[in-house]
Amino acid sequence: xxxxxxxxxxxxxxxxxxxxxxxxxxxxxxxxxAAYMNEPTGGSVTLGFNVPQxxxxxxxxxxxxxxxxxxxxxxxxxxxxxxxxxxTSNALQGNGILGKKVxxxxxxxxxxxxxxxxxxxxMIEKDGAIMINGGSSSGVAIAVQGLCQExxxxxxxxxxxxxxxxxxxxxxxxxxxxxNGYMSGAALAPVLEKEYGKDRRAYHLTADYTWxxxxxxxxAAATExxxxxxxxxxxxxxxxTDFSSYITPVLNxxxxxxxxxxxxxxxxxxxxxxxxxGLLDKEVNGKDFKIVVPLYSELMAAGAGANIKGVFxxxxxxxxxxxxxTKAFVQSFGEKYGKPPSNSAQTCYAQTLLYADACERxxxxxxxxxxxxxxxxxxxxxxxxxxxxxxxxxxxxxxVLVVKGAENPTNAYDTLEIVEITxxxxxxYAPDHPMFAGGDLGTxxxxx
Amino acid sequence: xxxxxxxxxxxxxxxxAYALIALGLTLIFGTLGVVNxxxxxxxMIGAFCAVTLQRIFKLSFVTEDPTQQDFLxxxxxxxxxxxxxxxxxxxxxxxxxxxxxxxxxFCIPVMIGVGFAMERGLIKHFYxxxxxxxxxxxxxxxxxxxxxxxxxxxxxxxPTPAPASLNGVVNLxxxxxxxxxxxxxRVIYFCFSALIIxxxxxxxxxxxxxxxxxxxxxxxxxVGLLGINIDRKFTIMFGIAAAVAGLAGVxxxxxxxxxxxxxxxxxxxxxxxxxxxGMGSLPGAVLAGFLLxxxxxxxxTTWATxxxxxxxxxxxxxxxxxxxxxxxxxxxxxxxxxxx
Numbered sequence: 001x002x003x004x005x006x007x008x009x010x011x012x013x014x015x016x017x018x019x020x021x022x023x024x025x026x027x028x029x030x031x032x033x034a035a036y037m038n039e040p041t042g043g044s045v046t047l048g049f050n051v052p053q054x055x056x057x058x059x060x061x062x063x064x065x066x067x068x069x070x071x072x073x074x075x076x077x078x079x080x081x082x083x084x085x086x087x088t089s090n091a092l093q094g095n096g097i098l099g100k101k102v103x104x105x106x107x108x109x110x111x112x113x114x115x116x117x118x119x120x121x122x123m124i125e126k127d128g129a130i131m132i133n134g135g136s137s138s139g140v141a142i143a144v145q146g147l148c149q150e151x152x153x154x155x156x157x158x159x160x161x162x163x164x165x166x167x168x169x170x171x172x173x174x175x176x177x178x179x180n181g182y183m184s185g186a187a188l189a190p191v192l193e194k195e196y197g198k199d200r201r202a203y204h205l206t207a208d209y210t211w212x213x214x215x216x217x218x219x220a221a222a223t224e225x226x227x228x229x230x231x232x233x234x235x236x237x238x239x240x241t242d243f244s245s246y247i248t249p250v251l252n253x254x255x256x257x258x259x260x261x262x263x264x265x266x267x268x269x270x271x272x273x274x275x276x277x278g279l280l281d282k283e284v285n286g287k288d289f290k291i292v293v294p295l296y297s298e299l300m301a302a303g304a305g306a307n308i309k310g311v312f313x314x315x316x317x318x319x320x321x322x323x324x325x326t327k328a329f330v331q332s333f334g335e336k337y338g339k340p341p342s343n344s345a346q347t348c349y350a351q352t353l354l355y356a357d358a359c360e361r362x363x364x365x366x367x368x369x370x371x372x373x374x375x376x377x378x379x380x381x382x383x384x385x386x387x388x389x390x391x392x393x394x395x396x397x398x399x400v401l402v403v404k405g406a407e408n409p410t411n412a413y414d415t416l417e418i419v420e421i422t423x424x425x426x427x428x429y430a431p432d433h434p435m436f437a438g439g440d441l442g443t444x445x446x447x448x
Numbered sequence: 449x450x451x452x453x454x455x456x457x458x459x460x461x462x463x464x465a466y467a468l469i470a471l472g473l474t475l476i477f478g479t480l481g482v483v484n485x486x487x488x489x490x491x492m493i494g495a496f497c498a499v500t501l502q503r504i505f506k507l508s509f510v511t512e513d514p515t516q517q518d519f520l521x522x523x524x525x526x527x528x529x530x531x532x533x534x535x536x537x538x539x540x541x542x543x544x545x546x547x548x549x550x551x552x553x554f555c556i557p558v559m560i561g562v563g564f565a566m567e568r569g570l571i572k573h574f575y576x577x578x579x580x581x582x583x584x585x586x587x588x589x590x591x592x593x594x595x596x597x598x599x600x601x602x603x604x605x606x607p608t609p610a611p612a613s614l615n616g617v618v619n620l621x622x623x624x625x626x627x628x629x630x631x632x633x634r635v636i637y638f639c640f641s642a643l644i645i646x647x648x649x650x651x652x653x654x655x656x657x658x659x660x661x662x663x664x665x666x667x668x669x670x671v672g673l674l675g676i677n678i679d680r681k682f683t684i685m686f687g688i689a690a691a692v693a694g695l696a697g698v699x700x701x702x703x704x705x706x707x708x709x710x711x712x713x714x715x716x717x718x719x720x721x722x723x724x725x726g727m728g729s730l731p732g733a734v735l736a737g738f739l740l741x742x743x744x745x746x747x748x749t750t751w752a753t754x755x756x757x758x759x760x761x762x763x764x765x766x767x768x769x770x771x772x773x774x775x776x777x778x779x780x781x782x783x784x785x786x787x788x
Contacts, residue, residue: 055603056603056707056709057603058598058602058603059602059603059604232750234750234753235753237760237761239713239761241704241710241713242462242703242704244458244461244462244634244745245455245458245462245744245745245746245748245749245760246748248451248454248455248458249451249749249750251451251454251629252450252451265605265707265709268605268704268705269605269704269705272607272703272704272705273703273704276615276617276631276633276634276703277617277629277630277631278616278617278629278631281616281617299604302604302607303604303605303606303607303705303707304605304607304705305607305609305705306607306609307607319519320519330519330520331520334519334520335520340519410516410524411518411524413519
């Protein structure tokens, strides 16, 4: 009769050792198989397009999505090639990215930070998206950029204009092609000075969130630098629909310029209300009253209708530009969809091509390699003239457009006219500029 | 003093929309006992009646102009509205320009039809269900309606201006030697609202139909026992309430370009107005609508937001709490309504 020496403690020890032994190869397999997050293993690579498909910016999101789909077509060698023909980097050959066919999945940001993070997370974790692109809000962009940094994928921002995106909230995995509030101020202020003079008193109405705050700060600083006085800045809730209560105090403030730091529906309503109250027909301090909308989009202009006539603002890009990159993109987009692209569509298209190009030049999809390829990258031919992706903060530097509402529009798309193409040198700033202080780019995260 | 009076006007103007929507909500609640969360959607559909009529008037035939080019370099396609072709450029342009006032006539039958369809097709099945069920189904209906509108009209606001002659400003203080400049269309909106509210009260007060409805609101069962088909009359009242919300929406389009979400923007505030005014009380709804409009207007002034930051965002709810603590039935609420 044999006696077993098995004790409870012994059994636990043996189980632990056996468990570790079984698990060990799996751990090694996981780390050796995936050198970075969502490394493509088959014949295709998946990009994640995270745009507002519902909610107030759904039309803008739809335009972004059209451009992203067009970019995928061009990357895969379909269609007319678009900007692949004009892009000064010749790395893209129309055979996908690094020989892999480009596929995409889409997410709906709903223009809500939590929803945008959830949709980006789902695309990364469930669909294996290796890059996230798109969006129409700075709040969303900052939230998704943070998520991509944690997850270890590249974030190529869509429309985001807050200084914070590449300022205090910048991340090593995040890249912004779109311009920002500081650049709007630097481009607009000299034109406003030329048009309206040095001795002006400005009243700001500002959307109460990150984009509004940084744009107001930028515009106030730039206009004060040319001699304007900022009379007041009133923060308005994002959910505001009727701005009459905010407009009427302007009438008795002594201001002769109203600056609307509003975007989307807020801007359409505040501008409409300001026009209703006859501000543009008023004379204050011996001068004609003026309204400025620092950030324009084509859809906002369409929503505001005739109210934007003669009102100055700025844009990242406009389909009326005559450079080769713009012409190629507008032709391609227009032929396919029957309308000119918006500036948010253009930024998403350019970002998708820039990401693909960086992968080709880096020879890898590894976010750290891609990031290195994008940092300090100088290029042309995507529609904004010579452009630099600055390494310090991952912000693109390029010409900025000063525009105004068309006086005599001839068709539905003829809503804005280009007043000036402000050269890149005029909108550049030091990486440690106080308006962008407080953040840390950190190091790239490859995930896995 | 001028600034004070202008804020009063702003409040009356905001209150006009609140009062009209709350009036319709109260009519439906008072007659049918239904808490209709789709009422904001009716306001939105009314606004889109104006957009639809404007689009109908702008229906165009296309000709190519070889002397001009579109953005792709092709000959420009010039759209000429049929009304301009049929009635001449000036009359045609005038018809398009007056599409919002003309939409009042277009909106009434459309909204009564929408109201009937909504009541007969869906809401009548929930009369005897708990209020929570009614809220869920009507809220769901509101979302469905706004998604339908978004599908056909997009998410972007659509400019729907008032006729140029009604689009300027008017100095309301000229008679008393003050400078109270106010947008003409907003003055018209206030007067229009007052007219509709007066009309509804007169209809309920001075017509036999109104008398029966009021009797039904007080004691539905007894009126039914007298052989009167009160359900049918209440269905008509639902249609009328829908038309009132629709008219409020039509007239609101020049104030802010309509979008599919505008109903939701007003819905919660209008419910607060109904609760503050007193559930089921028509005068309460109107009084609370204007009162809260004025309070909201003053809370948005620079002085108020500097003194108490954020007051503009919470004032209405703050007042609602105070009113409900001191007068649980609301300002003019009746005993027994929603208390069983």
